[in-house]
Amino acid sequence: MPLLQACSIKHYKNLLQTTDLSFLNHNQQLELKKVLGLSDFIADALLKEEGLLSSIIDSGFLDNVHRLDQIKAELTHLLATVKDEVQLHRVLRKFRRRHMLVIAWRELLQKSTLTESFMHLSYLAEQLLEQSLNWLYLKMCTDFGVPMSEEGERQYLYIFVMGKLGGRELNFSSDIDLIFCYPERGQTVGARRSIDNQPFFIKLGQRLIAALHQVTVDGFVYRVDMRLRPFGDSGPLVTNFLSIEDYYQSHGREWERYAMVKARVIGESGHYKDELERMLKPFVYRRYIDFSAIESLRKMKAMIMAEVRRKGLKDNIKLGMGGIREIEFVAQSFQLIRGGRIKELQCHGLQETLAVLVEIGELPALRAQHLLDAYHFLRRVENILQEIGDQQTQTLPENELDRGRLLDVLGFTQWDDFADHLQALMRSVHEEFNWVVGESEEDQKTQAEELLELWAHPLELSEMCAILVEKGIDNSLVEPMAEQLLTFKKEMDKRPIGPRGQETIEKLLPKIVTKVCTYKHAIELMQRIRHLLLKIMCRTAYLELLNENEGALNQLLRLCHASPRVSEQLAYYPILLDELLDPQHLYNPTALSNYKQDLRQFMLRIPSEDMEQQMEGLRQFKQMQFLYIAAADIVGALELPKVSDHLTYLSEALMEYVVHLAWAHMSEKYGLPSNVSGTDRQGFAVIGYGKMGGFELGYSSDLDIVFLHDSETKGETDGQRIISDQLFYVRLAQRIIHLFSTRTNAGILYEIDIRLRPSGDAGLLVCSMQGYQQYLRSSAWTWEHQALVRSRAVFGDTQIMNAFNNVRGEVLAQRRDVDKLAHEVQKMRQKMRSHLDRAKQGEFDLKQSAGAMVDIEFIAQYLVLANAHQAGDVLLRYSDNLRIFEACQKLDILSAEQAKLLTDAYCQFRDSAHRLTLYKQTRIVEASLFENEAHGVLKIWDQFFKREGMEGSV
Numbered sequence: 001m002p003l004l005q006a007c008s009i010k011h012y013k014n015l016l017q018t019t020d021l022s023f024l025n026h027n028q029q030l031e032l033k034k035v036l037g038l039s040d041f042i043a044d045a046l047l048k049e050e051g052l053l054s055s056i057i058d059s060g061f062l063d064n065v066h067r068l069d070q071i072k073a074e075l076t077h078l079l080a081t082v083k084d085e086v087q088l089h090r091v092l093r094k095f096r097r098r099h100m101l102v103i104a105w106r107e108l109l110q111k112s113t114l115t116e117s118f119m120h121l122s123y124l125a126e127q128l129l130e131q132s133l134n135w136l137y138l139k140m141c142t143d144f145g146v147p148m149s150e151e152g153e154r155q156y157l158y159i160f161v162m163g164k165l166g167g168r169e170l171n172f173s174s175d176i177d178l179i180f181c182y183p184e185r186g187q188t189v190g191a192r193r194s195i196d197n198q199p200f201f202i203k204l205g206q207r208l209i210a211a212l213h214q215v216t217v218d219g220f221v222y223r224v225d226m227r228l229r230p231f232g233d234s235g236p237l238v239t240n241f242l243s244i245e246d247y248y249q250s251h252g253r254e255w256e257r258y259a260m261v262k263a264r265v266i267g268e269s270g271h272y273k274d275e276l277e278r279m280l281k282p283f284v285y286r287r288y289i290d291f292s293a294i295e296s297l298r299k300m301k302a303m304i305m306a307e308v309r310r311k312g313l314k315d316n317i318k319l320g321m322g323g324i325r326e327i328e329f330v331a332q333s334f335q336l337i338r339g340g341r342i343k344e345l346q347c348h349g350l351q352e353t354l355a356v357l358v359e360i361g362e363l364p365a366l367r368a369q370h371l372l373d374a375y376h377f378l379r380r381v382e383n384i385l386q387e388i389g390d391q392q393t394q395t396l397p398e399n400e401l402d403r404g405r406l407l408d409v410l411g412f413t414q415w416d417d418f419a420d421h422l423q424a425l426m427r428s429v430h431e432e433f434n435w436v437v438g439e440s441e442e443d444q445k446t447q448a449e450e451l452l453e454l455w456a457h458p459l460e461l462s463e464m465c466a467i468l469v470e471k472g473i474d475n476s477l478v479e480p481m482a483e484q485l486l487t488f489k490k491e492m493d494k495r496p497i498g499p500r501g502q503e504t505i506e507k508l509l510p511k512i513v514t515k516v517c518t519y520k521h522a523i524e525l526m527q528r529i530r531h532l533l534l535k536i537m538c539r540t541a542y543l544e545l546l547n548e549n550e551g552a553l554n555q556l557l558r559l560c561h562a563s564p565r566v567s568e569q570l571a572y573y574p575i576l577l578d579e580l581l582d583p584q585h586l587y588n589p590t591a592l593s594n595y596k597q598d599l600r601q602f603m604l605r606i607p608s609e610d611m612e613q614q615m616e617g618l619r620q621f622k623q624m625q626f627l628y629i630a631a632a633d634i635v636g637a638l639e640l641p642k643v644s645d646h647l648t649y650l651s652e653a654l655m656e657y658v659v660h661l662a663w664a665h666m667s668e669k670y671g672l673p674s675n676v677s678g679t680d681r682q683g684f685a686v687i688g689y690g691k692m693g694g695f696e697l698g699y700s701s702d703l704d705i706v707f708l709h710d711s712e713t714k715g716e717t718d719g720q721r722i723i724s725d726q727l728f729y730v731r732l733a734q735r736i737i738h739l740f741s742t743r744t745n746a747g748i749l750y751e752i753d754i755r756l757r758p759s760g761d762a763g764l765l766v767c768s769m770q771g772y773q774q775y776l777r778s779s780a781w782t783w784e785h786q787a788l789v790r791s792r793a794v795f796g797d798t799q800i801m802n803a804f805n806n807v808r809g810e811v812l813a814q815r816r817d818v819d820k821l822a823h824e825v826q827k828m829r830q831k832m833r834s835h836l837d838r839a840k841q842g843e844f845d846l847k848q849s850a851g852a853m854v855d856i857e858f859i860a861q862y863l864v865l866a867n868a869h870q871a872g873d874v875l876l877r878y879s880d881n882l883r884i885f886e887a888c889q890k891l892d893i894l895s896a897e898q899a900k901l902l903t904d905a906y907c908q909f910r911d912s913a914h915r916l917t918l919y920k921q922t923r924i925v926e927a928s929l930f931e932n933e934a935h936g937v938l939k940i941w942d943q944f945f946k947r948e949g950m951e952g953s954v
Contacts, residue, residue, distance in 0.1 A: 003404050004037045004038070004404045008033050008034065008036050008038075011036035012032070015046055019050065031109060035109055037405070038108045038387075038388070038409065039389075039405075040388060040389045041104060041387060041389050042101055045101050049094065052097075052098060055098070056101065061099075062105055062111075063111070065112070067099075067102070067120065068119070068123050071120075071127055072127050075095055075127050075128070078095060079131055082135065085207065085210075085211065088132070088136075092132060092212070093218035093221055095128070096128060096221045099120070100390070103117055103120050103121060103124075107387065108384065108409055114379060115351075118168065118169045119168065121171070122164075122170040125165055125170055125174075125176060125222060126161070128222070129208075129222075132212065132221075133157060133159070133204075136211065137157065137204060140200065140203065140207070141188075141190070144188050144191050144195055144203075145188030145191030145194055146188055146190050147187070148187065148188065148197075149184040149185070149186040150185065150186050153183075153184075155182050155183055155186060155197055156182065156268040157180060157181075157204055157205065157238070158180075158181050158182065158183075158266070158267035158273060159179065159180055159181075159267060160181070160264070161176065161177070162177035162178065162262060162263050163175075164262070166264045166348050167262040167349040167350060169349050169350060169351070171382050171386060172383045172386035172387050172390070173386040174222075174392065175225045175392065176212075176223070176225070177226075177227075177228050178225070178228075179228055179230075179263075180201065180205045180229070180238040180239070181239050181240065181241060181244050182197060182238060182241070183241050183272045183275075184197070184240060184242075185240060188200055197240075202237050204238075205238045209226070223392070228259050241272075241275065241276060241279065244279075244280075248280055249283065252283050257283060257336060260284045261332050261336065261339075261348075262348045262349075263348075265277050284346075285336075285345075285346055287340045287341065315395050317378050317381055317382060317395075317396065317422070317426070318382065319394065321426065321427075322428070322429035322430035323426060324375065324378050324382065324394070326429055326433040327350065327374060327375045327378070327433075328350060329433060330371060331350050331354055331357070331371075334357055334362055344356045344359070344360065345357070350375060351372060354368045355368075367432060374425050374428070377422075377425060380410070382394050384405070388402055396422075403415050461479075461482055464482040465478050465479055465482045468481060468482055468513075473513075473517050474517060477522050481517065481522070484526045487530070488530045491530075491534055492505070492534075492537065501540040504544050505537070507547050508553075511547070511550075511553065512526075512529060513526075515553065515557055516557065519561050520561075521561065525557065525560060528564055528567040528568075529556075529557070529560060529567075531567070532556075532560070535571040535572065535574065536571070536574045542574050545577055545578070551580075552580035553580075555580040555631075556577070556580055559627075559630070559631055562634040563630060563634060563919060565918050565919070566627065566630050566631075568920070569623065569626065569627065570627075572747070573620075573746055575620060575623075586628060586631045588628070588637070589628040589629045589631075592645060592646065595625070595650050595652070596652075596653040596656060596657075598621075599618075599621055599653045599654065599657055602617065602621050611665075615739060615749075616744050616745060618658065618739075618749055619746035620746050622650065622654060622749060623746065625646075625650050626647075626650075629647060629650070630918065633914075640907060640914060641882070643914070644695055647697035648691075648692060648695045648696070651692060651703060651794075652688075655686055655794055655795050656795050658736055658739045659795055662736045662739060663682055663684075663732065666728060666731060666732050669721060670722070670723050671717040671722070673716075673717055674715025674716060675709075675715060675725060677718050681800075683709055683710045683711055683799075683800060684707070684732065684800065685796030685797075685800045685801060686705050686707060686708075686736075686795040686796065687706040687707075687708060687793055687794070688703065689706065689791045690756075690787070690790055692705065693790045693794075694790040694879050695880045696880060696881075696910070699914075702750060702751035703740075703750045703752055705752060705753070705754060706754065706756055706757045706767070706791075707729070707732075707733045707736075707754070707757070707767070708769055708796075708800065709725075709766055709768055710768065710800045710803060711726070729766040730764070730765050733754075733766045740752050756787055769804070769807070773811075776788065776811045777811065783828045785812065786825065786865065788808055789812065789861040789864045789865065790880075790881075792808075809876045812865065812868045812875075812876055815869045816865055816869075821862065822862065822866075822944055822945050825861070836848045839924055839927070843925070844924070844926065844929065846912055846930075847909075849934065850934065850938060851930075851933070851934025851936075851937040852930075852934065853909045853910065855937055856881065856905060856909070856937055859941060860881045860885060860902075862944055863875070863884065863893055864876070867888075867891070867893055871887075874887050874890070875888070881906060882903055882906070882907075885899045885902050886899065886903075894940075898940050901936045901937070904933070905933040905934075905937050912930075
């Protein structure tokens with residue numbers, strides 16, 4: 001490149017006039033000539049300061065990757081000899097020039113990586129800032145006394161370093177954005193005349209700015225920007241901790257949160273610094289998932305784009321479409337949205353943030369790598385542009401010389417090739433930006449946006465109807481939708497919603513109306529959404545979640561349309577709205593084998609000693625998992641048996657955790673019962689009956705359980721507070737029931753039904769294994785043996801679970817008088833139907849009517865009780881009806897046709913009941929819907945029982 005060569009020769013000749021270069025070896029000569037052609041800044045620096053080149057060559061810095069310690073030591077040594085501020089200014093500027101020359105030299109000659117440049121540029125700035133502050137602070141203390149708090153504690157100036165310096169990714173010719181603060185009010189001591197801390201630190205701040213920013217004959221150190229401080233240019237230069245905390249709590253704006261993401265604190269280590277670092281985290285990182293950040297980012301983007309258009313910055317690699325700023329937006333939007341809940345995102349550098357986003361699964365690895373590659377390329381271009389003349393520029397050059405310099409360092413031969421590569425890269429970055437932040441308002445005009453006038457003006461019903469008609473809403477929906485909207489607006493007026501929430505709802509509701517009107521039952525859906533929105537109206541973050549994330553809004557509408565039960569759940573527990581963000585997880589519930597592990601992981605974030613938060617956490621986990629299961633169920637990703645499996649495994653995971661929680665509480669208080677003292681056993685079991693025992697839990701099922709222990713001794717616990725073993729287990733059971741049944745903000749965990757224990761409500765809360773066995777053998781009713789068919793141990797150590805299985809098998813396998821058994825089963829069935837069947841003429845109760853679910857369950861129980869004594873363990877192995885029928889077919893107790901009929905009918909009844917539960921409807925349906933299935937069941941019933949009193953039920 002002739003121009004580059006000519007520039008190199010010119011600078012080299014100029015340098016020869018002032019400097020003897022004979023000390024350079026051949027390679028150093030070549031490097032010098034090359035770098036002089038690439039950078040006017042390097043040429044000017046070497047011409048300005050005689051001896052600078054030889055000093056740098058002698059230092060070995062040009063071939064040294066690890067220079068950080070030397071930078072710090074060298075600056076410390078230089079400042080130790082400084083006598084006044086004039087000398088301070090000179091030393092700082094020459095020191096900065098020396099080390100910036102080394103950074104530019106190495107990067108332009110491709111001897112360093114971009115990461116090295118970031119590290120050294122940031123460290124150099126930090127040392128210049130911190131050591132200048134320390135020198136000036138000591139000088140001020142000599143002149144005005146040492147600033148002290150009212151309690152007599154020494155006070156220091158602390159600095160928030162913002163932006164790229166905060167992220168340790170400083171560019172070559174960057175401003176540094178700073179905020180000054182000090183801990184507490186007070187006065188200086190040790191001087192002839194005391195002054196307040198505030199004027200002391202303001203003067204210190206002014207002197208520090210002058211030391212860095214002021215242009216002298218030696219240039220400047222850094223341009224200092226203080227406009228990010230509280231109240232900007234109109235605010236005080238320095239603020240105490242209390243005032244700065246009050247400002248961000250009361251006046252902090254979204255763009256200030258964005259600015260604070262990268263902020264780091266520089267200053268004296270100790271509790272003050274720790275306090276300051278903690279103080280603003282709640283402002284920056286909200287505890288809930290926060291979508292207010294998106295609107296702020298989009299507004300900032302709109303301002304930048306307006307500036308680009310106004311100034312014609314089409315070739316700006318930072319502010320232009322797809323530039324550095326957009327990559328930063330992608331990373332920092334995730335930090336603002338999720339950083340409060342995911343502490344790993346509370347990092348400063350963009351590269352580190354992208355790595356965390358991949359690690360936690362928020363950003364696909366390929367997308368993150370693409371953004372990182374683009375970021376590295378754009379930042380490298382930026383550094384090269386700035387290293388040419390130490391100018392703060394991000395605009396591509398128009399002159400041939402600087403274009404040639406850029407191409408030479410980057411390895412391109414033609415400008416058009418570079419431009420094509422850059423444009424393609426920035427286009428793809430902009431696509432990634434839109435994926436996260438979304439299009440700006442002027443990019444896309446939707447029907448929803450056109451409906452904004454519905455909320456901007458007070459409208460009568462007729463006026464609102466006219467607008468809906470004009471916007472293309474179906475005529476059949478116009479009036480009822482308008483009524484819904486007017487009702488909603490009136491209800492909104494009664495809610496204490498702030499301006500931010502009002503602004504969000506005005507944008508959100510038109511979107512909702514547009515989408516809702518595409519559903520089959522639009523008005524019912526709108527009623528559900530209206531109810532939900534009123535519940536979350538005062539929680540702006542959730543409104544913003546739905547407004548900013550179209551995917552989340554679509555998932556919400558889909559689920560609420562499919563199930564009013566899910567809609568109500570989301571309304572009462574809006575924290576579940578967070579789960580709408582990840583459809584892949586939402587519609588793929590936890591693997592059956594992972595519920596226990598996932599629950600343990602979820603609960604690790606909650607202090608074990610905080611029982612209230614533990615209870616809340618358990619309920620939140622259950623609600624989240626219920627939502628996953630329901631969502632997968634609604635879209636058909638799970639068949640009914642699998643839905644019940646998931647609900648059952650979830651209940652078991654929660655049961656196990658609660659038992660361990662209760663055991664830890666009891667054993668800490670009373671020690672261990674004598675039957676397990678010195679072992680790792682608990683000697684305690686939870687037996688699941690009914691739907692839990694038969695793997696058939698539904699969304700509204702309670703848990704039928706019996707508590708057992710294996711202690712027959714009259715022993716006592718071994719703790720400081722001694723109680724009997726029996727009382728220990730009773731209190732353990734009471735504790736378990738309390739943990740399940742207590743209503744918290746997140747509701748109850750499950751209703752617990754313990755009426756199936758021996759002797760029912762009159763029996764002991766916890767029964768010993770021996771007593772349980774004796775009761776079942778000699779005192780239990782036939783219906784209790786029936787219930788035992790659908791029982792299994794859902795928690796316990798191996799020894800007691802084996803003991804239960806033996807007892808269950810022994811009792812169920814007793815030889816019975818078949819006629820007597822049939823009579824008692826049929827008698828119990830009649831009694832249940834007379835009390836519980838809610839169907840009227842022409843109706844069918846899916847559970848209790850003749851030929852419905854309970855009849856099928858009774859058939860299964862009868863077949864086990866009548867045949868287990870001669871069938872080995874085949875009929876005892878399973879507690880669920882479907883596998884019992886399968887076993888009966890294999891044993892020729894049922895024909896294949898009968899087993900299929902019972903299985904199909906049972907699944908259809910359960911599935912319908914299940915759907916009705918999701919729709920919050922009763923299990924009573926038209927009799928004609930299941931007439932054939934019911935008659936088929938009754939035909940099989942007649943084979944085993946007399947059907948007295950059952951005619952006419954179907």
